[in-house]
Amino acid sequence: MKKIKTALVSYGMSGKVFHAPFLKAHDGYELVGAWERSTKNIQNDYPETKSYDTIEALLNDTIDLVVVNTPVNTHYEYAKKALQAGKHVLVEKAFTTNAAEAEELQTLAKQKGLKLTVYQNRRWDSDFKTVQKVLQQNLLGDIIEAEIHFDRYNPNLSPKAHKETGEPGAGVLWDLGSHIIDQALVLFGYPKAVFADIRKTRENSKIDDWFDIVLYYTDKRVRVKAGFFMREPIHSYILHGKKGSFLKSRADVQEDELKEGKTPDSNDWGTEPKDKEGLLHTEINGEVVKKRTPTEQGNYSELFERLYNSIINNTDEPVTAAEGVQVMKIIDAVQESSALKQVVEL
Template structure:
């Protein structure tokens, strides 16, 4: 198998617990260099990836002629300039979600990737959650009948702010709309396509919060389908992750995908044949009405597979397999985020013209 070398820019939560272990576990990829200045991040990298070179400057990755791919796991406002530099340096590029802060930036990167004939993709890993796989199964089987209402949430509880986190500072691309909202919008677009109109409510709930930490987005479709997406940081009680209401039945999926928890423990997908056994699948329930009574049947959810993203990328680069996440799809996520911000500003529903 052709081995391709990867340089990783950024070794915070995304780089440390997602990209580095997934790259290291993907046959045909070699994690060759990591760019980080943080002493704690460098210590973690040396402990868990001792064979990988550590570099102080992003320019060192760009200048490394051995690297085939650069992966960006950095603050959102840096996605555009650093992705552009990597493409201009002749590298294939993976950008963590969200693609960029603005759709104009995304359009420029797509144009540049075509110009230099390099691959550009976005790490929308929540397409590979077990709960999402379960949704796809039930949608494909049409067990629910026509879907008339769909809700997806990504609620957490953390009242305390993290003053050193860029995600909680008032800067372009910060806040949970760009963070968790990117996941929910991408999943919704994959399931249902673009809506006819959008209404959004954005808020800062926690004391001292300077970024959006609570949102709801309502997507309406010509078919009559209503989609509601939301997230906040003050959810003390467990709730559902997805609720799909069809004319024949309802499917409700709770909990969160277990892959992140296992990756945070330092367990690599390649380190054990029983990787899937380490995961705790999300729980789900299938509801119908029979003889005027509610019937609830427990559902076994699929386990997720984030590794599939990098396996697909390798096959794309070596065998020309179609990309799992196309940049042209990822730009639509950014466009709907922009529209949500404008809808909240105007306090009204807006037509989706993309």
């Protein structure tokens, strides 16, 4: 199997938890090293790797794929440098700080004949995959209304300074919003317009930490929402169709498993507890049913498998740059809508 030589642009929590374990578990990748500015940690976990002192040193090495997993306001700069150096690029979400940056990177990758993809790992969450399956089986009929929530209870400011600075790309809209906006687009396509309310709710917060967004479609209304004061969260996926409804909590276990040091090649990887199964209340073959629905297995490894095939066999990226641009266009419109307090056409 041909190896894709891969390097990380940082080795903090993102590199240690969300990227390195999957690169090591897949036979098609070779984790070469990471750019580490101060603390040198990657060789403690992977002794065979390199620790680069500068991004120039990383880009000058024989690297095929660069993972840009730094703060959002650096994504454009580092992804552009990597593409200009002839490297394929995987960019953490949010793709960039705005749509113009995303479109420029998309154009550059196309000109260079390189693969550019966005790390939207939550497309492979167990809960989201279950929602997709329910819709694909047409168990609810035509969807009239849907909500996707990413609710947390955490009134304290993050200890990670870059998340609380108020710099471009900092805030819950880019952090959590980029995920659930992407999920809405995967399920329902690109909307006609948006209406949004964005707020600061935590004491002394410099960043927006709450949002409520309505995506307008011709035949349905979709709402995406996130915040930090939901001590008792409601269902994260609420779908109502002409035949029935489906309710599902956010219960994917992969992030917790990764933080505990579990590896993605274990047999029960990404398996939700049975008591987190979603509730289906609908009509099947003329009979009204109300029952729990088995949850699909979560698997972030699929993103890396699809990226491998994309680079080696020239198939589509797991998340295309065009899809990343669409998310950024929504985020731009959401900010405009909240500022003007009006609907923004797309």
